[in-house]
Amino acid sequence: MLKRVVIIFIFFLTTSCGYEIMYSKKKIINYDFSIKDITLTGDTYINLKIKQKLSGYILNQKNKVFDVKINSTSNRAILAKDIKGDPTSFKNTIIIKVEVMQKEKVKNTLRLEKTLKYDNKSNKFDLNKYERKLKTSLTNTMMDELIFKLSNIQ
Numbered sequence: 001m002l003k004r005v006v007i008i009f010i011f012f013l014t015t016s017c018g019y020e021i022m023y024s025k026k027k028i029i030n031y032d033f034s035i036k037d038i039t040l041t042g043d044t045y046i047n048l049k050i051k052q053k054l055s056g057y058i059l060n061q062k063n064k065v066f067d068v069k070i071n072s073t074s075n076r077a078i079l080a081k082d083i084k085g086d087p088t089s090f091k092n093t094i095i096i097k098v099e100v101m102q103k104e105k106v107k108n109t110l111r112l113e114k115t116l117k118y119d120n121k122s123n124k125f126d127l128n129k130y131e132r133k134l135k136t137s138l139t140n141t142m143m144d145e146l147i148f149k150l151s152n153i154q
Helices: 002-015 025-030 044-057 124-151
Strands: 033-042 064-081 087-102 105-119
8 A cells, every 4th residue: 555655656746847858849949040951061970960959940930040051070089098008098079160151141150169088998899889979968969059059149
């Protein structure tokens, strides 16, 4: 009996918490811009994540309509090596250059850059998976920043 009461209490507690996806379709309506055309060059994996993140803004027809040209690069550098010469830590830098055009004229040029340092892993497969997660996370953060900046362009 006590178990059922606890389960029901937890159910009511979690269902009424007000959780909502940050960039849901409802939130997209609040932004006063739409994207007519996206041109992507550079790192293929990052470009895929960018296109996924900006796809919700393509269908809307808002007051401000932009054409966006995006160039993305990802650089991985070795920060430290051990005595044998094997890398022990890396630095991954993602740079996204955005050219925002409105009515065939360059409206704004943005440069977003994020850097993250991390240690090497003994298993190269795990290291590759970890680097992809980092790229995804950094790209999502940068796209949130880009969406905010696009909504503030006058």
